[in-house]
Amino acid sequence: MSAPESEAEFQQLLQLLKDSQSTSYVTIAALTVLVYIFLKASALADPLLCLDQQVEYMWCSNKWSLAKGLYIWVKLDAVCQMMQLMSCRIGILALPPCYSKHFSISTQWYPTICRVFIQVEGLAATIIVGTVDIVLLLRVYVLYGNSKKMLIFLIPLVLCEVILIPLLGCYAFSVPRFLTLYAIPALAVVQYLLASFIQAIHIMATVIHNTNIISEMPLIRLFAQDGIIWFIAVLHIHYKHRYHSWAVGRPTLAEVNIAMSCTLYSIIASRVLLNTKMTLMKTDNLTTLTLQNGEMELQFMGTADTDMTGPGNL
Numbered sequence: 001m002s003a004p005e006s007e008a009e010f011q012q013l014l015q016l017l018k019d020s021q022s023t024s025y026v027t028i029a030a031l032t033v034l035v036y037i038f039l040k041a042s043a044l045a046d047p048l049l050c051l052d053q054q055v056e057y058m059w060c061s062n063k064w065s066l067a068k069g070l071y072i073w074v075k076l077d078a079v080c081q082m083m084q085l086m087s088c089r090i091g092i093l094a095l096p097p098c099y100s101k102h103f104s105i106s107t108q109w110y111p112t113i114c115r116v117f118i119q120v121e122g123l124a125a126t127i128i129v130g131t132v133d134i135v136l137l138l139r140v141y142v143l144y145g146n147s148k149k150m151l152i153f154l155i156p157l158v159l160c161e162v163i164l165i166p167l168l169g170c171y172a173f174s175v176p177r178f179l180t181l182y183a184i185p186a187l188a189v190v191q192y193l194l195a196s197f198i199q200a201i202h203i204m205a206t207v208i209h210n211t212n213i214i215s216e217m218p219l220i221r222l223f224a225q226d227g228i229i230w231f232i233a234v235l236h237i238h239y240k241h242r243y244h245s246w247a248v249g250r251p252t253l254a255e256v257n258i259a260m261s262c263t264l265y266s267i268i269a270s271r272v273l274l275n276t277k278m279t280l281m282k283t284d285n286l287t288t289l290t291l292q293n294g295e296m297e298l299q300f301m302g303t304a305d306t307d308m309t310g311p312g313n314l
Helices: 003-039 051-059 066-094 109-143 148-168 183-207 218-248 258-282
Strands: 286-293 296-303
Touching: 003 066, 003 258, 066 109, 066 258, 109 148, 109 258
Parallel strands: none
Antiparallel strands: 286 296
């Protein structure tokens, strides 16, 4: 082997180690954020924490529901995933260098460990993405009046996303990057959910434009205030992660955004569930008001002691 070739391989190895170290640092930061939020005892400074509300509406609630189950799953699953990622990286760094399935140095045993590691990492990321999309799906489902037709369409959509991500998942580093197809299902589902959410908000805003009942509709008000923000946040994470992997990232940095993305997904999903659960539990004695706008009819819920006045026909 000539000296230039040996020097090039040595530089490649150094870059590999630096990028692997950077990925480990990001993973540690993601785990730190999750543990901090998970164990924080007060919510005086950070609106994302709200442990007192978590204890009241989720942890200490005797009644089990889909929202509570998803909330606990998102919290514990994300922490376990970050701990698993960190333990794998510590174990890999303690052994002769080995980086997923793209690079392997050492005996025949260590590449096997790396292949298992990258498969577990990909599965964990797919699970957390699917969970977040289920939470967003539930918001769209509730916003469309618990429509079974909408649910029948949305559930297969998310299931197809979770199935297609690993089937199409590949990083094409030695051939044109347009063959990288794994991100398309996730982006398509989130964009559709966001479009459906905005459409529903727009329809309701049009119907209630000339009424004074918005203050008596806490769930709709909550969705209008923070719903679009969370959808856009998830979409931004998708685009940022994919752009970094496709356009500017080196192959050895392909995993650098996974840990932090999973952490942000967990925070977003748990916050959405907590807000919705808190609003529903604070709103008792619900009554309904029906508004009509031409052929369109919408039903809104409010408390029995509020004045649900407003024209019945707009």
